[in-house]
Amino acid sequence: MLQTLAYYLAFLIIGLASASFGPGLPEFARNTGAGLAALSSLFLFHRVGYIAGSLGGGRLLDRTRGNRLTGLGLGLIALGLVSVSRAASLPVLLASILVLGLAQGTAETGANTGVVRLHGDRAGPYMNGLHLSFGVGALLSPLIVSASRAGTGSFRAAYAGFAALAALAGLWILRLPDPPARSRSAGEAGRNPLSFWMIAGLFFFTVAGEAGFANWAFSYARKAGLASETVAGLLTSVYWTSLTLGRLIGISLVRKLGPLRLLTLIIPGALAGSAVFLAFPDAAWAVWTAAALLGFFQASAVPASFTLAGDLGILSGSTAGLFGAACSLGGMTLPWLIGRFFDATGGAVFPVLIAASQAAALACLAGIRMARRKAGAGRG
Template identity: 35%
Template sequence: MGLMNTSQGKTIAKSYYFAAYGTAFIVLGLASAALGPMLPYLARQVNVSLSQVSFVFTAVSLGYLLGSAGGGYLLDRFKGHPMMLVSVLVSIIALFFIPLTSQLSLLLVILFVLGIGQGVLDVGGNTNLLWVYQSRVGPYMNALHFCFGAGAFLSPIILHYVMRWSGGQLTWPYWSLAFLTIPTIFGFVLLPSPKNQEIEETEKNSAHITNSGLIIGMIMLFFVYVGIENGFGGWIFTYVSETEITTETAASFINSIFWGAYTLGRLLAVPLTRKIKAAHLLLGNFFLAIIFLILIIIFPSNNLALWVGSAGLGLALSSVFPTLLVLGESRLRITGRITGLFFLGSSLGSMLIPMLLGQVFERFGSFHIITTLLILTFFGFGILIFVIFTSNNTKEKHRSQRNLR
């Protein structure tokens, strides 16, 4: 019996898959976080105002929405790694051409295509990791999303130094991202695509595997959670600045500490998910998020409360997304289509809830941004209880001994 047929051999083989997906998610984080720091330079390149160039965010979001929803559908029909390879190649080409265009309309098209590639890569990495590790996916899923956070954290730093080295030219920052994306190709070329072993199994209790109420509840959870995350991360600087609690410099650091704690929390969640069930961890996440938002509301002018609340909220929210995927894996037969629907919910949340907060800010003032986020967190907490109750009634899906090995 060869090494790869032994338990140790299978563990080593799975580690290759994680290395491939982890590398891809570092690069995904690098590219995703690049748009904000490069926005003023893109505006100058296409000769438009910042308000006009801000449509690039919409272009990327729409492309990501299409890529994640369509990619999930295609994963059930085609092998995953060739699809992810194509998405990487598309991303490399888009990153290469971004600094070469001088028209806003063409830039929007290129970023829309980049968003499609990122959406396919994101849903593909998450779905394939679920298929590789199955019931033991918890710590690996959190580690995968930590890789994304690490890439997003490093992106502004890398771009800053490349800009300095290139004398302020926009070409080399994006070409450096394209170059850093190239190593992800090898994993998708060398490793065979994982298969969804459960999809071919016929079970007597299969009715709950396609429980539409449970799927809708999960989609709503992704919608609310990602909206809260992006809403707080996107508006906390404005909230602090407009309320004049502290200086704009301190407001930037408060924003940074939220994302820093968010990234650190995903690393800390890796050992936690080995010991704590996904449902219990999620209940703790939402409960802590409510506590820290209430802290900010009770002491709206207190600097310490704002720093502690922002850092605490980052930690509380950090492991929700990957742990939701783990919960879904334990209660549903995960297909590419279902994962795509989860990502569709998260994409809509990332676009609509920050927009809602903008309307709240204009009509009612900055203080009510935090109040709205608290209401949404309570709403998400209620949906989570519904999802856990529904899935407990249907019980966790049956697993054959073969799938647990």
């Protein structure tokens, strides 16, 4: 149980760090003298570091102690947070963000793999709890950053607190024994490539839809004249609240249904939410409905997919790293595409690409089920 709690704490810290950048942008601008346009590179550097950490960390997980790697990743997160909060120039800030992303990708891959190795076929509820911890951190982070700024005039106290927590968590995980590795994973991934790539696609398109909606819902509501600035801000809060609630409920649902049945329920649900938005893009009620449905139904897709990969025997350190990289690529690609065409289309590209991402996720789920049927027929 202590190991599970340690992994949960790691994900809480990753959520705290990831959600701190947006509220910190004005202070980053003051500290570095850079404009907001230049600071947009911050998110790109973070994603690139995250992908590198996921891929590199995944390969190292198959060659070294997983808890050692996760603990060191958390220690590097602590250093990265301190460096980010004190960066006085844009190059130093971007380098610090790159290192922070690298550390987060490594720690996330280690925690994801650790939970599956620790709990085996019973990992489903624990995996949902792991990703719920990230959501709790992401919800708390802006509040803590705002409180730090209100109390001290700077976000540095918040970042120092996050860094101290990361360092302590890293030391804790370093002292814990490693869960047993499941050596069959890599071989099964090679024998069942369709399942592997379909699960990777499911990660990519699910996180693409999450990041696309969360990053652009505010701007769309304002551009379309559907909400005031204050109300548009609440739209994003509704999305994250629904996502957190969905992960909480998913803990019991995945225990009752199993990961594949749960995915069969929630992936069409997310598509339905995006379809309502696509059908009525100029209606305020449709945007709010999409925020609630997308958040709720997307919530358990990533943890359930990790659990399914473990059940299918295709989750090794390397494959977990590749899945993490797929998540990061999705989270980087769709928001960029929306931004690329947002002004030119008057925002109309937003509901189209959100719906397309969820339709693609459903196609990947169909591919997983097809691979399962083929595997069953082959054994028969």
